[in-house]
Amino acid sequence: MAVGSASYLELLLASDTDVADFDEPLTQARAKGAPADQLAELERERALALRVREILIGHRRHQAELQLLNDTAHDLAALHDLDAVLQAISDRARRLLDCDLAYISLSDRDRGDSYIKAASGNISGLLRALRLPSGAGVGGMVARTGAPYSVLSYHEDKSIIHTAEIDRTVRAEKMVSLLGVPVVLGRHVIGVLLAAHREQRTFSGRDVNALSMLAAHAAVAIDNSRLLGEARAAADELRVANATTRSHAEDLERSAAVHERLTRLVLDGKGVEDVVQAAANSVAAGAWCW
Structure with missing residues:
Protein backbone atom coordinates (compact mmCIF):
# COMPACT_ATOMS: atom_id res chain seq x y z
CA MET A 1 0.00 0.00 0.00
CA ALA A 64 34.40 2.42 2.96
CA GLU A 65 36.73 -0.54 2.43
CA LEU A 66 37.88 0.74 -0.96
CA GLN A 67 38.49 4.18 0.50
CA LEU A 68 40.45 2.72 3.40
CA LEU A 69 42.54 0.55 1.07
CA ASN A 70 43.19 3.55 -1.17
CA ASP A 71 44.21 5.64 1.84
CA THR A 72 46.44 2.79 3.01
CA ALA A 73 48.26 2.60 -0.33
CA HIS A 74 48.71 6.38 -0.30
CA ASP A 75 50.00 6.45 3.29
CA LEU A 76 52.34 3.49 2.81
CA ALA A 77 53.96 5.20 -0.17
CA ALA A 78 55.17 7.92 2.20
CA LEU A 79 56.71 5.45 4.66
CA HIS A 80 60.18 4.02 4.14
CA ASP A 81 60.82 2.22 7.41
CA LEU A 82 59.63 -1.41 7.29
CA ASP A 83 58.54 -1.46 10.94
CA ALA A 84 56.41 1.66 10.40
CA VAL A 85 54.84 0.18 7.26
CA LEU A 86 53.91 -3.13 8.90
CA GLN A 87 52.54 -1.32 11.95
CA ALA A 88 50.38 0.83 9.67
CA ILE A 89 49.10 -2.28 7.92
CA SER A 90 48.19 -3.87 11.28
CA ASP A 91 46.34 -0.71 12.29
CA ARG A 92 44.43 -0.59 8.99
CA ALA A 93 43.55 -4.30 9.18
CA ARG A 94 42.02 -3.74 12.59
CA ARG A 95 39.94 -0.84 11.28
CA LEU A 96 39.00 -2.49 8.01
CA LEU A 97 37.67 -5.68 9.61
CA ASP A 98 36.40 -3.89 12.73
CA CYS A 99 38.21 -6.49 14.82
CA ASP A 100 39.83 -6.32 18.24
CA LEU A 101 43.34 -7.32 17.26
CA ALA A 102 45.47 -7.55 14.11
CA TYR A 103 49.08 -8.63 13.82
CA ILE A 104 51.74 -9.77 11.35
CA SER A 105 54.11 -12.69 11.77
CA LEU A 106 57.20 -13.14 9.59
CA SER A 107 59.11 -16.32 8.85
CA ASP A 108 62.60 -16.72 10.28
CA ARG A 109 64.42 -19.02 7.86
CA ASP A 110 67.52 -19.27 10.05
CA ARG A 111 65.57 -20.56 13.07
CA GLY A 112 62.83 -22.33 11.16
CA ASP A 113 60.00 -20.60 13.05
CA SER A 114 58.26 -17.23 12.89
CA TYR A 115 57.89 -14.16 15.08
CA ILE A 116 55.45 -11.28 15.57
CA LYS A 117 56.68 -8.21 13.69
CA ALA A 118 53.80 -5.76 14.25
CA ALA A 119 50.54 -5.73 16.21
CA SER A 120 47.56 -3.44 16.80
CA GLY A 121 45.11 -3.79 19.67
CA ASN A 122 47.21 -6.20 21.75
CA ILE A 123 46.66 -6.00 25.51
CA SER A 124 49.50 -8.17 26.78
CA GLY A 125 53.26 -8.18 26.36
CA LEU A 126 53.19 -11.86 25.49
CA LEU A 127 52.15 -11.38 21.87
CA ARG A 128 55.16 -9.35 20.73
CA ALA A 129 57.50 -11.77 22.51
CA LEU A 130 55.90 -14.88 20.97
CA ARG A 131 57.89 -17.22 18.73
CA LEU A 132 55.70 -19.50 16.62
CA PRO A 133 56.97 -23.02 15.88
CA SER A 134 56.63 -24.09 12.27
CA GLY A 135 53.09 -25.25 11.50
CA ALA A 136 51.64 -24.30 14.90
CA GLY A 137 48.56 -22.16 15.50
CA VAL A 138 46.44 -20.42 12.89
CA GLY A 139 49.51 -18.69 11.49
CA GLY A 140 51.29 -22.00 11.11
CA MET A 141 48.28 -23.48 9.33
CA VAL A 142 48.23 -20.57 6.87
CA ALA A 143 51.99 -20.65 6.33
CA ARG A 144 51.91 -24.41 5.70
CA THR A 145 48.98 -24.39 3.26
CA GLY A 146 49.48 -20.94 1.68
CA ALA A 147 45.73 -20.35 1.95
CA PRO A 148 43.50 -18.23 4.25
CA TYR A 149 42.20 -20.01 7.32
CA SER A 150 39.76 -19.00 10.05
CA VAL A 151 38.54 -20.48 13.31
CA LEU A 152 35.32 -19.61 15.12
CA SER A 153 36.69 -20.69 18.50
CA TYR A 154 40.45 -21.11 18.73
CA HIS A 155 40.57 -23.28 21.85
CA GLU A 156 37.90 -25.63 20.51
CA ASP A 157 39.41 -26.04 17.04
CA LYS A 158 41.18 -29.40 16.80
CA SER A 159 42.40 -28.97 13.23
CA ILE A 160 45.24 -26.64 14.26
CA ILE A 161 48.37 -27.55 16.19
CA HIS A 162 48.20 -26.17 19.73
CA THR A 163 51.25 -25.37 21.87
CA ALA A 164 51.33 -24.30 25.51
CA GLU A 165 53.01 -20.98 24.69
CA ILE A 166 50.62 -20.06 21.87
CA ASP A 167 47.55 -21.09 23.90
CA ARG A 168 48.78 -19.03 26.86
CA THR A 169 49.21 -15.98 24.63
CA VAL A 170 45.78 -16.48 23.03
CA ARG A 171 44.22 -16.57 26.51
CA ALA A 172 46.15 -13.47 27.61
CA GLU A 173 44.93 -11.60 24.54
CA LYS A 174 41.40 -13.04 25.03
CA MET A 175 41.29 -14.09 21.38
CA VAL A 176 38.37 -16.28 20.30
CA SER A 177 37.78 -16.08 16.53
CA LEU A 178 40.77 -15.69 14.21
CA LEU A 179 41.44 -15.24 10.52
CA GLY A 180 44.85 -15.52 8.88
CA VAL A 181 45.93 -14.87 5.29
CA PRO A 182 49.35 -15.50 3.76
CA VAL A 183 51.88 -12.80 2.99
CA VAL A 184 53.28 -14.10 -0.29
CA LEU A 185 56.42 -12.97 -2.08
CA GLY A 186 56.96 -14.74 -5.37
CA ARG A 187 56.13 -18.36 -4.66
CA HIS A 188 57.02 -18.22 -0.98
CA VAL A 189 54.89 -17.53 2.07
CA ILE A 190 57.08 -15.14 4.04
CA GLY A 191 54.56 -14.29 6.73
CA VAL A 192 50.95 -14.23 7.86
CA LEU A 193 48.56 -11.34 8.51
CA LEU A 194 46.00 -12.19 11.20
CA ALA A 195 42.85 -10.61 12.59
CA ALA A 196 41.09 -11.64 15.79
CA HIS A 197 37.86 -11.01 17.68
CA ARG A 198 37.54 -11.38 21.44
CA GLU A 199 34.12 -12.97 21.01
CA GLN A 200 32.78 -15.53 18.57
CA ARG A 201 32.27 -13.93 15.17
CA THR A 202 32.43 -15.37 11.70
CA PHE A 203 34.64 -13.88 9.01
CA SER A 204 33.00 -13.16 5.66
CA GLY A 205 34.43 -13.55 2.19
CA ARG A 206 34.73 -9.77 2.13
CA ASP A 207 36.88 -9.94 5.28
CA VAL A 208 39.16 -12.50 3.62
CA ASN A 209 39.51 -10.37 0.48
CA ALA A 210 40.19 -7.18 2.41
CA LEU A 211 42.80 -8.80 4.65
CA SER A 212 44.43 -10.44 1.62
CA MET A 213 44.76 -7.03 -0.07
CA LEU A 214 46.53 -5.68 2.99
CA ALA A 215 48.77 -8.77 3.06
CA ALA A 216 49.75 -7.96 -0.53
CA HIS A 217 50.73 -4.45 0.62
CA ALA A 218 52.84 -6.05 3.34
CA ALA A 219 54.61 -8.29 0.82
CA VAL A 220 55.43 -5.30 -1.39
CA ALA A 221 56.74 -3.35 1.61
CA ILE A 222 58.93 -6.25 2.73
CA ASP A 223 60.32 -6.72 -0.79
CA ASN A 224 60.97 -2.99 -1.14
CA SER A 225 62.80 -3.04 2.20
CA ARG A 226 64.93 -5.96 0.99
CA LEU A 227 65.74 -4.21 -2.29
CA LEU A 228 66.53 -0.97 -0.47
CA GLY A 229 68.85 -2.86 1.89
CA GLU A 230 70.63 -4.49 -1.04
CA ALA A 231 70.95 -1.14 -2.82
CA ARG A 232 72.41 0.48 0.29
CA ALA A 233 74.86 -2.40 0.75
CA ALA A 234 75.91 -2.14 -2.91
CA ALA A 235 76.31 1.62 -2.53
CA ASP A 236 78.48 1.12 0.56
CA GLU A 237 80.64 -1.41 -1.30
CA LEU A 238 80.94 1.00 -4.23
CA ARG A 239 81.98 3.81 -1.91
CA VAL A 240 84.70 1.60 -0.36
CA ALA A 241 85.87 0.50 -3.83
CA ASN A 242 85.95 4.09 -5.06
CA ALA A 243 87.91 5.19 -2.00
CA THR A 244 90.43 2.36 -2.51
CA THR A 245 90.78 3.17 -6.21
CA ARG A 246 91.23 6.87 -5.45
CA SER A 247 93.87 6.06 -2.83
CA HIS A 248 95.78 3.84 -5.27
CA ALA A 249 95.60 6.53 -7.95
CA GLU A 250 96.98 9.13 -5.54
CA ASP A 251 99.81 6.76 -4.58
CA LEU A 252 100.66 6.26 -8.26
CA GLU A 253 100.64 10.01 -8.87
CA ARG A 254 103.00 10.57 -5.93
CA SER A 255 105.28 7.76 -7.11
CA ALA A 256 105.39 9.21 -10.61
CA ALA A 257 106.21 12.65 -9.23
CA VAL A 258 109.10 11.28 -7.12
CA HIS A 259 110.38 9.22 -10.04
CA GLU A 260 110.31 12.28 -12.26
CA ARG A 261 112.15 14.33 -9.65
CA LEU A 262 114.87 11.72 -9.19
CA THR A 263 115.24 11.27 -12.96
CA ARG A 264 115.68 15.03 -13.34
CA LEU A 265 118.44 14.98 -10.71
CA VAL A 266 120.25 12.26 -12.62
CA LEU A 267 119.88 14.11 -15.92
CA ASP A 268 121.16 17.29 -14.25
CA GLY A 269 124.35 15.43 -13.37
CA LYS A 270 123.72 15.13 -9.65
CA GLY A 271 125.64 12.51 -7.80
CA VAL A 272 124.43 9.38 -6.08
CA GLU A 273 124.42 11.11 -2.70
CA ASP A 274 122.07 13.83 -3.99
CA VAL A 275 119.71 11.26 -5.49
CA VAL A 276 119.71 9.15 -2.31
CA GLN A 277 119.08 12.24 -0.19
CA ALA A 278 116.15 13.30 -2.41
CA ALA A 279 114.66 9.80 -2.16
CA ALA A 280 115.06 9.86 1.62
CA ASN A 281 113.33 13.24 1.80
CA SER A 282 110.43 11.92 -0.29
CA VAL A 283 110.05 8.91 2.01
CA ALA A 284 110.15 11.13 5.11
CA ALA A 285 107.48 13.36 3.58
CA GLY A 286 105.27 10.35 2.79
CA ALA A 287 105.49 10.99 -0.92
CA TRP A 288 106.99 7.65 -1.92
CA CYS A 289 104.98 4.54 -2.46
CA TRP A 290 106.82 1.27 -2.20
Whole structure:
Protein backbone atom coordinates (compact mmCIF):
# COMPACT_ATOMS: atom_id res chain seq x y z
CA MET A 1 0.00 0.00 0.00
CA ALA A 2 1.04 3.57 -0.48
CA VAL A 3 1.24 4.27 3.25
CA GLY A 4 3.44 1.25 3.85
CA SER A 5 5.64 2.01 0.85
CA ALA A 6 6.18 5.57 2.01
CA SER A 7 7.04 4.38 5.53
CA TYR A 8 9.54 1.79 4.34
CA LEU A 9 11.09 4.29 1.92
CA GLU A 10 11.55 6.75 4.77
CA LEU A 11 13.18 4.03 6.85
CA LEU A 12 15.57 3.17 4.02
CA LEU A 13 16.52 6.81 3.52
CA ALA A 14 17.20 7.33 7.22
CA SER A 15 20.78 6.65 8.32
CA ASP A 16 20.13 5.49 11.88
CA THR A 17 17.34 2.92 11.45
CA ASP A 18 17.53 -0.45 13.15
CA VAL A 19 16.15 -3.73 11.83
CA ALA A 20 13.44 -3.60 14.49
CA ASP A 21 12.20 -0.29 13.07
CA PHE A 22 10.98 -2.13 9.95
CA ASP A 23 8.44 -4.00 12.07
CA GLU A 24 6.67 -0.78 13.09
CA PRO A 25 4.47 -0.16 9.96
CA LEU A 26 3.24 -3.76 10.08
CA THR A 27 2.66 -3.60 13.83
CA GLN A 28 0.63 -0.40 13.48
CA ALA A 29 -1.43 -1.86 10.64
CA ARG A 30 -2.27 -4.92 12.72
CA ALA A 31 -3.19 -2.72 15.69
CA LYS A 32 -5.62 -0.79 13.45
CA GLY A 33 -7.22 -4.02 12.26
CA ALA A 34 -6.03 -3.78 8.64
CA PRO A 35 -7.39 -6.48 6.32
CA ALA A 36 -5.38 -9.60 5.53
CA ASP A 37 -4.50 -8.56 1.98
CA GLN A 38 -3.10 -5.25 3.25
CA LEU A 39 -1.08 -7.03 5.93
CA ALA A 40 0.26 -9.45 3.30
CA GLU A 41 1.29 -6.54 1.11
CA LEU A 42 3.05 -4.90 4.04
CA GLU A 43 4.82 -8.18 4.79
CA ARG A 44 6.03 -8.29 1.21
CA GLU A 45 7.14 -4.65 1.31
CA ARG A 46 8.93 -5.23 4.62
CA ALA A 47 10.86 -8.20 3.23
CA LEU A 48 11.78 -6.22 0.13
CA ALA A 49 12.84 -3.21 2.20
CA LEU A 50 15.06 -5.38 4.40
CA ARG A 51 16.74 -6.86 1.34
CA VAL A 52 17.34 -3.37 -0.07
CA ARG A 53 18.69 -2.32 3.34
CA GLU A 54 21.24 -5.16 3.29
CA ILE A 55 22.31 -4.21 -0.22
CA LEU A 56 22.75 -0.58 0.78
CA ILE A 57 24.71 -1.54 3.89
CA GLY A 58 26.94 -3.80 1.82
CA HIS A 59 27.46 -1.06 -0.74
CA ARG A 60 28.38 1.49 1.90
CA ARG A 61 30.74 -0.99 3.57
CA HIS A 62 32.37 -1.78 0.23
CA GLN A 63 32.88 1.91 -0.49
CA ALA A 64 34.40 2.42 2.96
CA GLU A 65 36.73 -0.54 2.43
CA LEU A 66 37.88 0.74 -0.96
CA GLN A 67 38.49 4.18 0.50
CA LEU A 68 40.45 2.72 3.40
CA LEU A 69 42.54 0.55 1.07
CA ASN A 70 43.19 3.55 -1.17
CA ASP A 71 44.21 5.64 1.84
CA THR A 72 46.44 2.79 3.01
CA ALA A 73 48.26 2.60 -0.33
CA HIS A 74 48.71 6.38 -0.30
CA ASP A 75 50.00 6.45 3.29
CA LEU A 76 52.34 3.49 2.81
CA ALA A 77 53.96 5.20 -0.17
CA ALA A 78 55.17 7.92 2.20
CA LEU A 79 56.71 5.45 4.66
CA HIS A 80 60.18 4.02 4.14
CA ASP A 81 60.82 2.22 7.41
CA LEU A 82 59.63 -1.41 7.29
CA ASP A 83 58.54 -1.46 10.94
CA ALA A 84 56.41 1.66 10.40
CA VAL A 85 54.84 0.18 7.26
CA LEU A 86 53.91 -3.13 8.90
CA GLN A 87 52.54 -1.32 11.95
CA ALA A 88 50.38 0.83 9.67
CA ILE A 89 49.10 -2.28 7.92
CA SER A 90 48.19 -3.87 11.28
CA ASP A 91 46.34 -0.71 12.29
CA ARG A 92 44.43 -0.59 8.99
CA ALA A 93 43.55 -4.30 9.18
CA ARG A 94 42.02 -3.74 12.59
CA ARG A 95 39.94 -0.84 11.28
CA LEU A 96 39.00 -2.49 8.01
CA LEU A 97 37.67 -5.68 9.61
CA ASP A 98 36.40 -3.89 12.73
CA CYS A 99 38.21 -6.49 14.82
CA ASP A 100 39.83 -6.32 18.24
CA LEU A 101 43.34 -7.32 17.26
CA ALA A 102 45.47 -7.55 14.11
CA TYR A 103 49.08 -8.63 13.82
CA ILE A 104 51.74 -9.77 11.35
CA SER A 105 54.11 -12.69 11.77
CA LEU A 106 57.20 -13.14 9.59
CA SER A 107 59.11 -16.32 8.85
CA ASP A 108 62.60 -16.72 10.28
CA ARG A 109 64.42 -19.02 7.86
CA ASP A 110 67.52 -19.27 10.05
CA ARG A 111 65.57 -20.56 13.07
CA GLY A 112 62.83 -22.33 11.16
CA ASP A 113 60.00 -20.60 13.05
CA SER A 114 58.26 -17.23 12.89
CA TYR A 115 57.89 -14.16 15.08
CA ILE A 116 55.45 -11.28 15.57
CA LYS A 117 56.68 -8.21 13.69
CA ALA A 118 53.80 -5.76 14.25
CA ALA A 119 50.54 -5.73 16.21
CA SER A 120 47.56 -3.44 16.80
CA GLY A 121 45.11 -3.79 19.67
CA ASN A 122 47.21 -6.20 21.75
CA ILE A 123 46.66 -6.00 25.51
CA SER A 124 49.50 -8.17 26.78
CA GLY A 125 53.26 -8.18 26.36
CA LEU A 126 53.19 -11.86 25.49
CA LEU A 127 52.15 -11.38 21.87
CA ARG A 128 55.16 -9.35 20.73
CA ALA A 129 57.50 -11.77 22.51
CA LEU A 130 55.90 -14.88 20.97
CA ARG A 131 57.89 -17.22 18.73
CA LEU A 132 55.70 -19.50 16.62
CA PRO A 133 56.97 -23.02 15.88
CA SER A 134 56.63 -24.09 12.27
CA GLY A 135 53.09 -25.25 11.50
CA ALA A 136 51.64 -24.30 14.90
CA GLY A 137 48.56 -22.16 15.50
CA VAL A 138 46.44 -20.42 12.89
CA GLY A 139 49.51 -18.69 11.49
CA GLY A 140 51.29 -22.00 11.11
CA MET A 141 48.28 -23.48 9.33
CA VAL A 142 48.23 -20.57 6.87
CA ALA A 143 51.99 -20.65 6.33
CA ARG A 144 51.91 -24.41 5.70
CA THR A 145 48.98 -24.39 3.26
CA GLY A 146 49.48 -20.94 1.68
CA ALA A 147 45.73 -20.35 1.95
CA PRO A 148 43.50 -18.23 4.25
CA TYR A 149 42.20 -20.01 7.32
CA SER A 150 39.76 -19.00 10.05
CA VAL A 151 38.54 -20.48 13.31
CA LEU A 152 35.32 -19.61 15.12
CA SER A 153 36.69 -20.69 18.50
CA TYR A 154 40.45 -21.11 18.73
CA HIS A 155 40.57 -23.28 21.85
CA GLU A 156 37.90 -25.63 20.51
CA ASP A 157 39.41 -26.04 17.04
CA LYS A 158 41.18 -29.40 16.80
CA SER A 159 42.40 -28.97 13.23
CA ILE A 160 45.24 -26.64 14.26
CA ILE A 161 48.37 -27.55 16.19
CA HIS A 162 48.20 -26.17 19.73
CA THR A 163 51.25 -25.37 21.87
CA ALA A 164 51.33 -24.30 25.51
CA GLU A 165 53.01 -20.98 24.69
CA ILE A 166 50.62 -20.06 21.87
CA ASP A 167 47.55 -21.09 23.90
CA ARG A 168 48.78 -19.03 26.86
CA THR A 169 49.21 -15.98 24.63
CA VAL A 170 45.78 -16.48 23.03
CA ARG A 171 44.22 -16.57 26.51
CA ALA A 172 46.15 -13.47 27.61
CA GLU A 173 44.93 -11.60 24.54
CA LYS A 174 41.40 -13.04 25.03
CA MET A 175 41.29 -14.09 21.38
CA VAL A 176 38.37 -16.28 20.30
CA SER A 177 37.78 -16.08 16.53
CA LEU A 178 40.77 -15.69 14.21
CA LEU A 179 41.44 -15.24 10.52
CA GLY A 180 44.85 -15.52 8.88
CA VAL A 181 45.93 -14.87 5.29
CA PRO A 182 49.35 -15.50 3.76
CA VAL A 183 51.88 -12.80 2.99
CA VAL A 184 53.28 -14.10 -0.29
CA LEU A 185 56.42 -12.97 -2.08
CA GLY A 186 56.96 -14.74 -5.37
CA ARG A 187 56.13 -18.36 -4.66
CA HIS A 188 57.02 -18.22 -0.98
CA VAL A 189 54.89 -17.53 2.07
CA ILE A 190 57.08 -15.14 4.04
CA GLY A 191 54.56 -14.29 6.73
CA VAL A 192 50.95 -14.23 7.86
CA LEU A 193 48.56 -11.34 8.51
CA LEU A 194 46.00 -12.19 11.20
CA ALA A 195 42.85 -10.61 12.59
CA ALA A 196 41.09 -11.64 15.79
CA HIS A 197 37.86 -11.01 17.68
CA ARG A 198 37.54 -11.38 21.44
CA GLU A 199 34.12 -12.97 21.01
CA GLN A 200 32.78 -15.53 18.57
CA ARG A 201 32.27 -13.93 15.17
CA THR A 202 32.43 -15.37 11.70
CA PHE A 203 34.64 -13.88 9.01
CA SER A 204 33.00 -13.16 5.66
CA GLY A 205 34.43 -13.55 2.19
CA ARG A 206 34.73 -9.77 2.13
CA ASP A 207 36.88 -9.94 5.28
CA VAL A 208 39.16 -12.50 3.62
CA ASN A 209 39.51 -10.37 0.48
CA ALA A 210 40.19 -7.18 2.41
CA LEU A 211 42.80 -8.80 4.65
CA SER A 212 44.43 -10.44 1.62
CA MET A 213 44.76 -7.03 -0.07
CA LEU A 214 46.53 -5.68 2.99
CA ALA A 215 48.77 -8.77 3.06
CA ALA A 216 49.75 -7.96 -0.53
CA HIS A 217 50.73 -4.45 0.62
CA ALA A 218 52.84 -6.05 3.34
CA ALA A 219 54.61 -8.29 0.82
CA VAL A 220 55.43 -5.30 -1.39
CA ALA A 221 56.74 -3.35 1.61
CA ILE A 222 58.93 -6.25 2.73
CA ASP A 223 60.32 -6.72 -0.79
CA ASN A 224 60.97 -2.99 -1.14
CA SER A 225 62.80 -3.04 2.20
CA ARG A 226 64.93 -5.96 0.99
CA LEU A 227 65.74 -4.21 -2.29
CA LEU A 228 66.53 -0.97 -0.47
CA GLY A 229 68.85 -2.86 1.89
CA GLU A 230 70.63 -4.49 -1.04
CA ALA A 231 70.95 -1.14 -2.82
CA ARG A 232 72.41 0.48 0.29
CA ALA A 233 74.86 -2.40 0.75
CA ALA A 234 75.91 -2.14 -2.91
CA ALA A 235 76.31 1.62 -2.53
CA ASP A 236 78.48 1.12 0.56
CA GLU A 237 80.64 -1.41 -1.30
CA LEU A 238 80.94 1.00 -4.23
CA ARG A 239 81.98 3.81 -1.91
CA VAL A 240 84.70 1.60 -0.36
CA ALA A 241 85.87 0.50 -3.83
CA ASN A 242 85.95 4.09 -5.06
CA ALA A 243 87.91 5.19 -2.00
CA THR A 244 90.43 2.36 -2.51
CA THR A 245 90.78 3.17 -6.21
CA ARG A 246 91.23 6.87 -5.45
CA SER A 247 93.87 6.06 -2.83
CA HIS A 248 95.78 3.84 -5.27
CA ALA A 249 95.60 6.53 -7.95
CA GLU A 250 96.98 9.13 -5.54
CA ASP A 251 99.81 6.76 -4.58
CA LEU A 252 100.66 6.26 -8.26
CA GLU A 253 100.64 10.01 -8.87
CA ARG A 254 103.00 10.57 -5.93
CA SER A 255 105.28 7.76 -7.11
CA ALA A 256 105.39 9.21 -10.61
CA ALA A 257 106.21 12.65 -9.23
CA VAL A 258 109.10 11.28 -7.12
CA HIS A 259 110.38 9.22 -10.04
CA GLU A 260 110.31 12.28 -12.26
CA ARG A 261 112.15 14.33 -9.65
CA LEU A 262 114.87 11.72 -9.19
CA THR A 263 115.24 11.27 -12.96
CA ARG A 264 115.68 15.03 -13.34
CA LEU A 265 118.44 14.98 -10.71
CA VAL A 266 120.25 12.26 -12.62
CA LEU A 267 119.88 14.11 -15.92
CA ASP A 268 121.16 17.29 -14.25
CA GLY A 269 124.35 15.43 -13.37
CA LYS A 270 123.72 15.13 -9.65
CA GLY A 271 125.64 12.51 -7.80
CA VAL A 272 124.43 9.38 -6.08
CA GLU A 273 124.42 11.11 -2.70
CA ASP A 274 122.07 13.83 -3.99
CA VAL A 275 119.71 11.26 -5.49
CA VAL A 276 119.71 9.15 -2.31
CA GLN A 277 119.08 12.24 -0.19
CA ALA A 278 116.15 13.30 -2.41
CA ALA A 279 114.66 9.80 -2.16
CA ALA A 280 115.06 9.86 1.62
CA ASN A 281 113.33 13.24 1.80
CA SER A 282 110.43 11.92 -0.29
CA VAL A 283 110.05 8.91 2.01
CA ALA A 284 110.15 11.13 5.11
CA ALA A 285 107.48 13.36 3.58
CA GLY A 286 105.27 10.35 2.79
CA ALA A 287 105.49 10.99 -0.92
CA TRP A 288 106.99 7.65 -1.92
CA CYS A 289 104.98 4.54 -2.46
CA TRP A 290 106.82 1.27 -2.20
